[in-house]
Amino acid sequence: ATFLVFGGDGTYNAFTNALFSLTKRQRDTCYAGFLPCGRANDLPAALGIPNSLPSAYDRILAGEIRKIDVLKVNKHFFLSGGGFGLPAEVVKTHHTLAASTFHQKVLLPLGNLSYLAVTLAKMMEARAWVDIKCGHETHPERLMLCAIMNQPFIGKRFLLCPPAKQSDGLLDVVSIPKQPTRAANFAILLKVLKGTHLRNREVKHVQAREITITTTKQATFMADGELLCSGTAFKFTCHRNAIRILC
Structure with missing residues (x-):
């Protein structure tokens, strides 16, 4: 069919x-x-x-x-990529504003640029940060975001993982720590837009067929532009070449 x-x-x-x-x-x-x-x-x-x-x-x-x-997180499947922290907060805000006049008159005309506008606004809020323990790490780390990717970008222009491939049988995990100042946070965001942030020693990139991520507090995972699930424990798996696309 x-x-x-x-x-x-x-x-x-x-x-x-x-x-x-x-x-x-x-x-x-x-x-x-x-x-x-x-x-x-x-x-x-x-x-x-x-x-x-x-x-x-x-x-x-x-x-x-x-x-x-x-890719699969707990009981939910996704295709492009997503994340905890800042990416989830951006999507939450989009969903909250969906029926508002501000969304209709400002965000909607911006098209995919609206994701960048909301991202810049959310970076000013402390609640965007998330404490995460990834894989076999023993201590949680305070992150700006933790992305799980099946392709190089999300939101059209956020090059979270340039090396990610859609059919290699691996999921790519990118962790970006919270920076000490707002200026440093914006600087790392600019690197994400250029796809050069992986050169930073503090930015972690790992590949795996499966990985478990835990959070110290209730967190939400976003993927494919949707809020997929919330909790404190998230198991990610990669199902290789599991969908056939005409393209």
Whole structure:
């Protein structure tokens, strides 16, 4: 069966979770074509699918099949990437403001730039930070963000993990510590936008097929532009080449 999925990254996430309610044998007969109609459209961009709907449709009709990894956190599946701390706070704010006049008149016209605008605002708030223990680490670390990625970027312009690949069977974990000053926080954000932050000694990047992350307090994990789950313990796994995409 072939499915045409119109929407943004949240819609693709909903489709993927519905797909994984099927048996593996059933999933192996399914193909998906993603037509970008959202704000960021991170997944289509990473796959090289044009933002123009007619062009994207032509790519799907060409029928080239690509398999990519699917990541899982606890009971939820996701495709592009996400994180704790700042990324989750940005999405929470977007959801909170969704019905407001400010969203309609200011954020909506900005398109995917709205994620950058909200990020700059959230960096001024102390509650964006999260204390995380990753893998076999013995002590939690106070982080600006911890990202779990299946592709180089999210939010169109945040190059959280330039080396990440969609079909290598690995998830990429990037941890950026909270900086001592606001100026230093903004400086590291500029490096994220350029994709040069991994050169900083204090920024950690690890790859794994699975990893467990714990937080000292209740935390929320965001992926594919959606708030997927909350808690203090999160198990991440990578399902290699688990979805077939026409692109």
